[in-house]
Amino acid sequence: MINELLNPWMLVALAAMALPLLIEWLFRRRRQRLAFPAMRYLMNPRKRRRVQLQDLILLLVRTVVLGVLVVALARPLLRPEAGQGADHAPRHVAIVLDGSYSMGQAIGQTNAFAVAQTMAQDIIRGLPQGTVVSLVYLGQRPEVLLERTADRDGVHDAIGRTKVSDMAGRMADAVAAVDQLLAADGAAAEVYLLSDLQRSTWSATPEDPRDPQALLARLTQRHGTFVLDTGGTNPFNAYLTRFEPREKVSAVGMETHYEVDVEVRNMPANGKLWLTLYADEDKAATAVADTQRPGKLSTRELTAADLHGGRATLVLPHTFVEPGEHLLRVELEGDGLATDNQRYYLASVPANVEVLIVDPRHDPAPTADPLASGSGHLQNAIAPRTPPGFERLSPFAVTVRRPEEVLQLNLERFAVVVLTNLGNPSEGLVSRLEQYVGDGGNLLIFVGDAVTPYEYNTKLLKAGKGLLPCELEAATGLAPAEALSQAKATPAKSAELLHGLVYAASEPHPAVANVRQLTRQPAPPSVSRWMPFKLNGKTGEFGRPVVFLGNRQPLACERAFGQGKVMLVGTSADASWNYLVYTSEYLVLVQELLRWLVGEPDRAVNLQIGQAFQQPVLLSSQYLLLRRPDYSKVRLAPVPQGNLWRIAYDQADRQGIYEVDTTAEVMNRRRFVVNLVATEGDLTRLELEGFQRELAQAGVTYWGPDKAVRRAVEARHSIQEYAWLFLWAVLGLLAVETLLATRFGRRRI
Numbered sequence: 039m040i041n042e043l044l045n046p047w048m049l050v051a052l053a054a055m056a057l058p059l060l061i062e063w064l065f066r067r068r069r070q071r072l073a074f075p076a077m078r079y080l081m082n083p084r085k086r087r088r089v090q091l092q093d094l095i096l097l098l099v100r101t102v103v104l105g106v107l108v109v110a111l112a113r114p115l116l117r118p119e120a121g122q123g124a125d126h127a128p129r130h131v132a133i134v135l136d137g138s139y140s141m142g143q144a145i146g147q148t149n150a151f152a153v154a155q156t157m158a159q160d161i162i163r164g165l166p167q168g169t170v171v172s173l174v175y176l177g178q179r180p181e182v183l184l185e186r187t188a189d190r191d192g193v194h195d196a197i198g199r200t201k202v203s204d205m206a207g208r209m210a211d212a213v214a215a216v217d218q219l220l221a222a223d224g225a226a227a228e229v230y231l232l233s234d235l236q237r238s239t240w241s242a243t244p245e246d247p248r249d250p251q252a253l254l255a256r257l258t259q260r261h262g263t264f265v266l267d268t269g270g271t272n273p274f275n276a277y278l279t280r281f282e283p284r285e286k287v288s289a290v291g292m293e294t295h296y297e298v299d300v301e302v303r304n305m306p307a308n309g310k311l312w313l314t315l316y317a318d319e320d321k322a323a324t325a326v327a328d329t330q331r332p333g334k335l336s337t338r339e340l341t342a343a344d345l346h347g348g349r350a351t352l353v354l355p356h357t358f359v360e361p362g363e364h365l366l367r368v369e370l371e372g373d374g375l376a377t378d379n380q381r382y383y384l385a386s387v388p389a390n391v392e393v394l395i396v397d398p399r400h401d402p403a404p405t406a407d408p409l410a411s412g413s414g415h416l417q418n419a420i421a422p423r424t425p426p427g428f429e430r431l432s433p434f435a436v437t438v439r440r441p442e443e444v445l446q447l448n449l450e451r452f453a454v455v456v457l458t459n460l461g462n463p464s465e466g467l468v469s470r471l472e473q474y475v476g477d478g479g480n481l482l483i484f485v486g487d488a489v490t491p492y493e494y495n496t497k498l499l500k501a502g503k504g505l506l507p508c509e510l511e512a513a514t515g516l517a518p519a520e521a522l523s524q525a526k527a528t529p530a531k532s533a534e535l536l537h538g539l540v541y542a543a544s545e546p547h548p549a550v551a552n553v554r555q556l557t558r559q560p561a562p563p564s565v566s567r568w569m570p571f572k573l574n575g576k577t578g579e580f581g582r583p584v585v586f587l588g589n590r591q592p593l594a595c596e597r598a599f600g601q602g603k604v605m606l607v608g609t610s611a612d613a614s615w616n617y618l619v620y621t622s623e624y625l626v627l628v629q630e631l632l633r634w635l636v637g638e639p640d641r642a643v644n645l646q647i648g649q650a651f652q653q654p655v656l657l658s659s660q661y662l663l664l665r666r667p668d669y670s671k672v673r674l675a676p677v678p679q680g681n682l683w684r685i686a687y688d689q690a691d692r693q694g695i696y697e698v699d700t701t702a703e704v705m706n707r708r709r710f711v712v713n714l715v716a717t718e719g720d721l722t723r724l725e726l727e728g729f730q731r732e733l734a735q736a737g738v739t740y741w742g743p744d745k746a747v748r749r750a751v752e753a754r755h756s757i758q759e760y761a762w763l764f765l766w767a768v769l770g771l772l773a774v775e776t777l778l779a780t781r782f783g784r785r786r787i
Contacts, residue, residue, distance in 0.1 A: 164751025507581025667694025
């Protein structure tokens with residue numbers, strides 16, 4: 039058991055064991071031989087041998103007393119790790135703390151992460167002074183919180199400060215990081231991995247085929263490796279995977295339908311969940327009586343019957359009554375893991391989504407007939423009148439201006455600019471539109487009799503470098519009245535004169551994928567005249583098709599330009615080239631095209647963990663402070679990009695609300711929300727028996743949740759000194775020697 043002496047030089051004193059022998063030899067009685075034959079009859083030979091044996095026993099006891107005393111002074115120690123071939127330098131211990139969000143699952147009155155923290159702190163308490171410790175935390179990726187420190191109290195406190203992450207992690211990453219960390223030592227170490235053993239964390243995936251068990255098997259060949267199970271079972275868990283509006287473009291007074299995707303695992307037959315929608319909780323303190331009351335809006339109860347196959351999509355309607363930025367949140371209750379039970383959505387709701395129509399024939403007089411210009415029908419399609427007592431039909435509001443008035447307008451306030459039959463646009467207007475679209479605006483172009491293909495191709499296409507998404511050709515077809523007259527005269531040729539719209543050649547364009555479903559009517563033959571175009575040129579592809587005519591020729595196309603989009607419709611916006619403007623299809627088509635162009639105005643501020651937040655900074659290039667959901671602050675440095683400054687933040691690792699501490703004059707959108715990526719919602723644990731068998735075959739030690747961790751670590755690392763035992767042995771031997779000397783009638787030397 040003893041494998042070390044603290045004072046090995048004291049063993050030199052073992053020479054003192056010769057003192058009793060030396061004394062015995064020096065002071066033995068000198069006998070003289072006298073010729074006295076009768077004495078041999080007085081001494082019994084058997085008694086003489088017994089006396090000699092007694093003297094020998096006392097001599098041995100006295101000799102052993104000195105030897106045991108010397109060994110006690112050498113201070114023998116027991117170091118358990120010495121038997122494993124390690125030197126006597128402080129042992130390096132690496133602790134891996136699984137902080138992936140599944141560790142937030144409830145275990146009794148606490149959760150798995152709190153159990154792991156207690157276990158890790160027990161490991162620290164069980165280590166001897168001088169032990170070098172490294173602490174690795176596994177969130178989305180492994181992070182070395184402390185490296186090679188002998189401050190056990192500091193490590194203990196650091197473990198207590200850690201929190202369960204909002205991200206999913208891979209144990210293979212943690213094992214690889216620990217292996218790399220210990221490789222620099224060149225000596226054996228000990229590794230303690232604390233985890234809830236969730237399959238999503240420990241299993242290989244098609245994207246990451248590494249097997250953590252195989253990595254552990256290689257690790258344990260060089261280092262002692264222990265896996266500590268925090269416990270738990272496969273609990274009932276429900277989690278949210280999506281929360282977003284069905285209508286991406288909305289305005290005040292319009293009912294918006296929010297879709298929520300719910301998934302469940304291990305739900306009991308009598309289990310229940312409650313889904314609650316909250317709005318503007320951040321404004322509760324400043325709300326006044328005449329505004330919409332912030333806070334809880336509605337609650338839905340869910341049972342197993344509502345979740346077919348463990349999934350369900352719920353629709354929650356909500357109508358905003360005032361413009362501005364609104365924060366919505368949905369929350370589930372009733373399961374065993376709260377981390378994945380809520381999601382946020384940040385919506386910027388305007389009073390109206392502004393659309394500018396540029397119409398050369400616009401008459402601003404109040405008595406003017408709106409249908410006399412080229413934009414009258416278009417105005418009605420963009421912003422139809424809402425009958426009294428009905429909900430608002432469109433989020434858009436229309437402003438109409440002549441081309442010469444556009445240069446005096448602030449185009450940034452318009453979501454879409456529409457050109458209707460604008461012939462020969464000026465260089466100033468083209469330049470202004472290019473700047474507007476490049477900065478994120480959207481342009482919709484309708485052609486007509488005034489549009490000259492050469493002028494548009496020269497000023498707007500610019501060999502593929504301009505705004506136009508196609509190369510225009512000369513118009514073809516007849517005016518609607520003439521086409522209809524000929525179609526009646528020769529019905530067999532009507533299909534060549536009037537064409538309906540087709541919204542899918544193979545895959546429908548997202549802008550028009552729902553038009554036919556929304557109209558619920560067959561496509562009427564309504565377009566008689568159009569302007570063909572080419573989508574490819576010598577420089578490559580200009581744009582992509584959106585809508586087709588019945589003869590399979592493309593009628594509309596679109597392309598991205600800078601930060602914005604441009605779309606061209608190859609027919610007129612009025613009745614001069616088609617009867618489409620008199621159908622309900624026209625209204626639906628225009629609305630869908632505008633919604634596609636506007637896109638998702640809130641996408642940049644509704645992120646998932648791992649995505650980056652980017653926003654232009656309008657007035658200042660100074661550092662800005664970002665407040666995170668955990669109340670910490672981060673400094674952001676704007677970087678130049680074109681004519682603007684822009685900030686970017688890619689460390690959004692916690693779900694919740696982030697806010698840049700500045701004003702609206704500096705940034706348009708100062709807040710953004712980050713939602714969880716629910717990849718660990720399954721909460722299915724590894725099959726424990728097979729996992730333990732694999733660990734045992736690899737030489738990895740498994741400690742269950744009922745293991746006395748501190749005592750186990752102390753037993754491995756404690757140094758036991760046996761000098762006290764040898765001193766007690768000396769006292770015992772002296773007592774024995776005294777007893778024997780008294781009994782034998784000998785006094786000690």
